[in-house]
Amino acid sequence: xxxxxxxxxxxxxxxxxxxxxxxxxxxxxxxxxxxxxxxxxxxxxxxxxxxxxxxxxxxxxxxxxxxxxxxxxxxxxxxxxxxxxxxxxxxxxxxxxxxxxxxxxxxxxxxxxxxxxxxxxxxxxxxxxxxxxxxxxx
Numbered sequence: 443x444x445x446x447x448x449x450x451x452x453x454x455x456x457x458x459x460x461x462x463x464x465x466x467x468x469x470x471x472x473x474x475x476x477x478x479x480x481x482x483x484x485x486x487x488x489x490x491x492x493x494x495x496x497x498x499x500x501x502x503x504x505x506x507x508x509x510x511x512x513x514x515x516x517x518x519x520x521x522x523x524x525x526x527x528x529x530x531x532x533x534x535x536x537x538x539x540x541x542x543x544x545x546x547x548x549x550x551x552x553x554x555x556x557x558x559x560x561x562x563x564x565x566x567x568x569x570x571x572x573x574x575x576x577x578x579x580x
Contacts, residue, residue: 446571450464466564495507529546
């Protein structure tokens with residue numbers, strides 16, 4: 443089992459994101475990816491999303507991707523607010539791990555990290571050292 447620090451760099455290759463700075467958050471059930479705009483559409487009878495993100499903190503650079511809707515869920519944020527969020531499933535590459543995870547989409551423009559890595563994605567794969575950072579490289 444690999445050990446993560448409280449923040450790590452990962453890749454989301456199916457979304458063409460080569461590097462994303464993630465906060466490792468064992469308090470969050472599901473992982474969350476920043477999305478400042480979401481446009482639902484239908485493709486071959488399935489629900490899809492066109493998603494706009496700012497992949498880096500403190501940058502206005504935009505990245506756009508499309509993903510099939512996996513689910514919609516009510517999520518309670520750290521402030522206790524309930525939000526209905528889209529959920530997508532995508533591949534995460536992090537250290538030796540390369541596999542699917544579920545990710546909710548929410549506007550994280552005011553947050554320091556563009557992605558939270560939640561405990562569902564970590565379960566059985568990683569341990570967390572909260573005193574360390576970037577144990578898997580930068």
